[in-house]
Amino acid sequence: MKRLLLMEGSSLPALERAEQLGHETTAQVYARALLAENPSLDIDVLYGALEGGVPPQQLDWYDGFVISGSALHAYDDLPEVTRQIDWVQQVADQGLPIFGSCWGLQICAVAGGGVVERSIAHAEMGIARKIVATEAGRDHPLLADRPATFDAPCIHYDHVAQLPKGSVLLATNARCRVQAALIPIGKSLAWGVQYHPEFDLPHLAEIYEGYGDEMVGTGFFESRAALDDHIADLRKADSAMPDDPVAWRLGIDADILDGPTRRTELRNWLRHLG
Known part of the structure; x- marks a missing residue:
């Protein structure tokens, strides 16, 4: 049985808002996806943004470290941010395997000496389109079983503007260089x-x-009504087939609709743990 430490990236206000709305936290979503790939995993949650947050066990008890998404910004000099970067560095000092999505990628980049910036020109809402592997990525196990071009769920305004020295770019697309x-x-x-x-x-x-208000305000949707229609389509599409009209309207297929396909990178990282 593998033991993972999953760092919840959200701040306390974001966690409270999720509770008020009856939404899952980013850690709950992540744990559910990981367990879908390996039900025998033992997963502990570290609330990395919160003052006094500590792992349930010593770091050397774990086989890997996973970092969830967050609405925080890796370039902000705030305790909620710097605590999490410190945790990444502590975990890295132990030599634990690390996997991060979105916020997780970004704070790993900052922890390693890279740069994260905000740019609407590089933002992606809902779907990252036409991701392609680099030459290095085509041979790397992270992208094993991915086709030459694929789409994936995403949502981000910030992007990695500069990778740390020694990093290897594995995938990219026209909207955001570091995928x-x-x-x-x-x-x-x-x-x-x-x-x-x-x-x-x-x-x-x-x-x-x-x-929603931010998405309308930044121009990704022309009105709240348009956003609400899109939200309704997302919920309909959860049980849709690739040839259903709602999937066509959203421009998605099995890359997004099929759970195991969506989770390809998680499965590959878990295999890497042995």
């Missing part, structure tokens, strides 16, 4: 993706509900 990468930190080599292999469509719908 997947290997990042050396301390004694560890983090596997990170800008997209969210742990997300399903109902969770995307929840995120759209929680951050």
